[in-house]
Amino acid sequence: xxxxxxxxxxxxxxxxxxxxxxxxxxxxxxxxxxxxxxxxxxxxxxxxxxxxxxxxxxxxxxxxxxxxxxxxxxxxxxxxxxxxxxxxxxxxxxxxxxxxxxxxxxxxxxxxxxxxxxxxxxxxxxxxxxxxxxxxxxxxxxxxxxxxxxxxxxxxxxxxxxxxxxxxxxxxxxxxxxxxxxxxxxxxxxxxxxxxxxxxxxxxxxxxxxxxxxxxxxxxxxxxxxxxxxxxxxxxxxxxxxxxxxxxxxxxxxxxxxxxxxxxxxxxxxxxxxxxxxxxxx
Amino acid sequence: xxxxxxxxxxxxxxxxxxxxxxxxxxxxxxxxxxxxxxxxxxxxxxxxxxxxxxxxxxxxxxxxxxxxxxxxxxxxxxxxxxxxxxxxxxxxxxxxxxxxxxxxxxxxxxxxxxxxxxxxxxxxxxxxxxxxxxxxxxxxxxxxxxxxxxxxxxxxxxxxxxxxxxxxxxxxxxxxxxxxxxxxxxxxxxxxxxxxxxxxxxxxxxxxxxxxxxxxxxxxxxxxxxxxxxxxxxxxxxxxxxxxxxxxxxxxxxxxxxxxxxxxxxxxxxxxxxxxxxxxxxxxxxxxxxxxxxxxxxxxxxxxxxxxxxxxxxxxxxxxxxxxxxxxxxxx
Numbered sequence: 001x002x003x004x005x006x007x008x009x010x011x012x013x014x015x016x017x018x019x020x021x022x023x024x025x026x027x028x029x030x031x032x033x034x035x036x037x038x039x040x041x042x043x044x045x046x047x048x049x050x051x052x053x054x055x056x057x058x059x060x061x062x063x064x065x066x067x068x069x070x071x072x073x074x075x076x077x078x079x080x081x082x083x084x085x086x087x088x089x090x091x092x093x094x095x096x097x098x099x100x101x102x103x104x105x106x107x108x109x110x111x112x113x114x115x116x117x118x119x120x121x122x123x124x125x126x127x128x129x130x131x132x133x134x135x136x137x138x139x140x141x142x143x144x145x146x147x148x149x150x151x152x153x154x155x156x157x158x159x160x161x162x163x164x165x166x167x168x169x170x171x172x173x174x175x176x177x178x179x180x181x182x183x184x185x186x187x188x189x190x191x192x193x194x195x196x197x198x199x200x201x202x203x204x205x206x207x208x209x210x211x212x213x214x215x216x217x218x219x220x221x222x223x224x225x226x227x228x229x230x231x232x233x234x235x236x237x238x239x240x241x242x243x244x245x246x247x248x249x250x251x252x253x254x255x256x257x258x259x260x261x262x263x264x265x266x267x268x269x270x271x272x273x274x275x276x277x278x279x280x281x282x
Numbered sequence: 283x284x285x286x287x288x289x290x291x292x293x294x295x296x297x298x299x300x301x302x303x304x305x306x307x308x309x310x311x312x313x314x315x316x317x318x319x320x321x322x323x324x325x326x327x328x329x330x331x332x333x334x335x336x337x338x339x340x341x342x343x344x345x346x347x348x349x350x351x352x353x354x355x356x357x358x359x360x361x362x363x364x365x366x367x368x369x370x371x372x373x374x375x376x377x378x379x380x381x382x383x384x385x386x387x388x389x390x391x392x393x394x395x396x397x398x399x400x401x402x403x404x405x406x407x408x409x410x411x412x413x414x415x416x417x418x419x420x421x422x423x424x425x426x427x428x429x430x431x432x433x434x435x436x437x438x439x440x441x442x443x444x445x446x447x448x449x450x451x452x453x454x455x456x457x458x459x460x461x462x463x464x465x466x467x468x469x470x471x472x473x474x475x476x477x478x479x480x481x482x483x484x485x486x487x488x489x490x491x492x493x494x495x496x497x498x499x500x501x502x503x504x505x506x507x508x509x510x511x512x513x514x515x516x517x518x519x520x521x522x523x524x525x526x527x528x529x530x531x532x533x534x535x536x537x538x539x540x541x542x543x544x545x546x547x548x549x550x551x552x553x554x555x556x557x558x559x560x561x562x563x564x565x566x567x568x569x570x571x572x573x574x575x576x577x578x579x580x581x582x583x584x585x586x587x588x589x590x591x592x593x594x595x596x597x598x599x600x601x602x603x604x605x606x607x608x609x610x611x612x613x614x
Contacts (some may be wrong), residue, residue, distance in 0.1 A: 012502035016399050023400070026478070027411050029471050033418060033426050042431070088322035097318060101323070107597065108326045110573030114525065114593040116532025118559045119586045122579065123333050124568070126340060150326060179315030207419025208535035210559070214567040234421045236536075241425045242539060249429065256422045267417050271410075 009095055022064045035261070041257030044250045053221060053222050054236075060247055064255050066222040067236040071262075073224060074141050074232055075206050082145035082205075083152060083198055090156025090194075095182055097157070106157075109150040120146050121211040137223075137230035139218030144205040151204065155197030159190040194241075203266035207259060209234040233259040333586070341580035343573060352580060358545045360570065365577035367584065369545045373555035374585070377462060377541065378530035380551065385530075386523055389474045393481035398493075400508050416475035425541030427468045432459040432540070435467075438456035440552065451549040456541070463551040465541035469530045477526040480600065482501065484518035485511060521599030528592040532585065534559040558585040 048063045055062035089109070094100055120143050128139035163186050171181040187194065209232075211219075217229040218239060224230075235253050241254035295475050338345075344352065348365060355366025392412055396405050440457045448452045496506035512519065542554020543564055558581050569575040 009504065012504035015504040015508075017393035019391040019399060022388050023395040023408055023412070026388060026392050026474055027408060027417065029474075030411055030415050030418075032430070033422070036426060037422070049422050072554050085325055087320050088319050089326060092319035092323035096319065097323075101320075105323045105326055108330050108518070111590055111593045111596045112326060112330065114528040114532065114589060114596075116534060116559055116585055116589055118532070118534045118562050119333070119337075119582050119589075122562065122582045123336065124567070126336055147327065153323075153326070175391055177309075178312045182315065205416060207417075207421065209419070209421040213563055217567075234419060236538070237421045237425055237536065241421075241428055252425055253429075256425050259419060260422060263417050263419065264414075267414065 002045065026261050037253065037257045037260055039252075041253035041255075044254035045257065047253055049251075054220050054251075056243055057243070059247070062251075064084070064231075064233065064236055064251065064258075065141075065152035066219065066257065067231040067233045068258070069222070069224065070137070070216075071206065071232040071234070071259075072232040073226060074137050074230060075144065075202060077138065078144035078148065078205060079198075079202055079224060081141065082148040082201070085145075086149045086152025087156050087172065087194060087198075088188070089149065089153035090197075091160060091187065093153065093157040094160035095186075106145035109153050112150040113154070115147075116210075117143075117147055117208055118210045118213075121213060121215055122212065124215045132227075135229045137216040137226040137228065140212040140230070140232075141226065142209035144208060147203050147208065147211060148201040152197055152201045155200070156190075156194050159193030160186055161199060162193065163189045163241050169202070192273050196273045197269035203263045203270070203274075206266065207234055209238055213220050233262075243251060292595060308559075337583040337586060339578055341583045344576035344580040347573065348577075352577075353584075354365050356545070356547055360574045363571065363573050365574070367558070367561075367577075367581055368549050369558050370558045370561050370581060372547045373462070373541065374509040374531055374557040374559070376555065377466045377469055377537065377557055378527055380462065380466035381473060381530045382523065382527055384467065384470035385477060385526060387475045388470070389477035389522075390481055390519070392474070392478040393485055394507060396478075397484055397485040398511065399503070409479075412478050413475050415471065417481075420472070420533065420535040421539075423472055423536040427464060427536060427540045432464050435459075435464060444552075444588070452551055454478075455548070455550045456554050457552040458554070459551050460540055460542035460554050461550075461604070462541060462555040465537045465555070465557075466551070468536045468540055469533055472533060472536060473529045476529055477522050480517075480522035480525055481519055482598070484515040484522060486516045487518070516551060517599050517602050521587065521596045521602075523598065524592055524596035528589050528596060532559055532589045534563050538563045558582075 048061060049066065050063055050065035051065050052061070054064065083171050089105065093106055093109075096102065097106065123146070124139045124143035128142060129135055132139075167189060168181055169188055171176065171185040176185070177234045212232055212235055216232065216235070218235040219229045237252050237255045237259065240248040240255065243249075283372050329497070344365065348355070352365065352367055353371060354368050355364075356368040357364050357366050358369065359365075390409075396409055400408065410449055436457060436459060440463075443453055444457075492510045492514050493506050496510035497503070502508065538560040539555060541560060543556050543560055544554035548555070561583055562585075564577055566575075566578055569578055
């Protein structure tokens with residue numbers, strides 16, 4: 001009898017320790033990856049890395065200025081297209097989404113949220129690259145925009161739903177038309193949450209590589225024309241990491257560190273926006 | 283919302299006719315607003331329809347040529363114009379399955395620890411750190427896999443594995459680095475944050491009375507979790523795992539960089555393999571003949587249909603729990 005009690009207590013303690021260790025293991029993976037990024041990437045970071053273009057293989061030096069600018073342009077254009085559609089869809093789901101159409105849109109958004117990004121790349125290739133006859137940064141932006149819409153839509157919807165109903169009723173009772181209530185009162189109250197969702201969405205697509213492989217393709221030269229192939233940090237990392245040169249590997253780590261830094265800044269900004277939003281609501 | 287309730291009681295400040303016009307004006311703007319939002323929202327279902335149609339149309343030459351043999355033929359010969367996707371289908375399923383094998387205990391452990399056992403001050407930071415794993419770009423996972431994970435596997439993991447289990451078909455052959463094992467481990471790390479985050483939400487949704495009842499009957503803390511909390515959220519937890527499966531099936535870059543990309547079906551995890559997503563990533567821009575391209579479209583269609591089905595199943599399971607008590611009371 002006593003031995004059973006001891007055993008049960010022992011098992012409980014053991015499993016508690018085990019799940020704690022597993023959590024530690026997950027955190028350890030993150031620490032290892034970030035640690036390696038800093039350890040192997042930081043030494044290659046200098047001013048040249050940010051302001052120069054890649055040099056031909058075999059030469060040392062050079063930088064990834066073209067990839068940094070390219071990432072900014074491609075992600076920026078994608079955000080310009082994806083954010084309005086995503087936010088609009090989210091507002092629709094929150095304001096009018098109780099019917100059957102709302103259910104369908106919500107379900108499709110959730111399902112598309114897990115779509116392999118490579119399939120979206122095929123889509124962009126068929127509709128943009130093939131008709132135009134050449135690869136273009138714009139096609140890459142469209143692929144990224146498509147990827148971010150479902151996510152932005154769902155986060156926007158959730159944030160708008162958090163707004164107390166009394167606020168909406170107060171505005172309507174004062175004679176505000178519904179559309180102004182929706183935009184000026186409800187969406188404005190949920191603004192911090194919507195911004196958070198947008199930042200997370202942009203952070204997610206900033207690191208995407210697969211949708212750009214055969215849309216924006218990559219470019220060894222500096223280019224700002226969205227009608228032509230353009231380099232991004234993610235494509236550069238892929239090329240450098242799978243290439244044979246020691247120097248390329250060094251550059252890959254440095255580029256990965258920069259990309260990770262960019263994504264982390266966006267993620268932390270998102271958290272900060274949420275906090276500020278909560279502070280304002282109280 | 284129409285302005286009907288107000289119409290019968292026009293405002294007192296302005297004459298009835300003007301109010302009516304004002305209200306009608308607002309109504310038109312409201313309708314325009316709703317119209318714009320509806321159009322935007324229709325974009326998603328429309329996109330889904332266009333995508334599927336386009337994939338089917340582009341894949342049609344390959345579908346007509348190879349029929350169902352596309353699924354179990356393992357010859358992939360662009361020169362001879364014969365295409366069978368069996369090695370990729372096998373590799374996709376095998377890598378996702380192995381990844382789940384590693385990720386599910388880890389992610390469930392994280393979720394249980396964070397909701398049931400961790401001290402308050404640990405919960406938020408650890409949850410944030412685990413979620414950060416999802417923020418790391420796929421290509422960075424690939425880079426880390428090539429230069430850190432594979433050398434580590436080669437020197438510390440594979441030799442003892444082979445010494446003990448080398449006689450089984452699963453650990454036979456030479457280890458070159460890029461392999462099913464390396465790809466699966468990276469996949470496992472990548473899907474842990476998704477499974478953990480959804481599982482955590484599910485466990486948080488389990489009512490406190492479940493725990494209290496079990497503890498009140500003399501259960502230890504672990505017994506309370508394992509017999510009262512986890513079974514209550516069973517459907518949702520299954521949904522979380524299936525969601526992770528969907529991610530693993532469609533993941534492209536990290537797997538392409540690590541799995542070895544060889545058109546072959548082998549039982550050994552130390553050997554290179556191939557996945558559907560990796561095949562598209564590698565070969566799409568070099569597909570020379572239209573049949574080759576069409577075969578890759580069919581691979582894309584196959585991948586898309588599988589992930590959509592898996593994701594839909596996951597969502598239905600998660601929604602069942604998140605909806606409220608219906609699923610839970612059935613678990614009792």
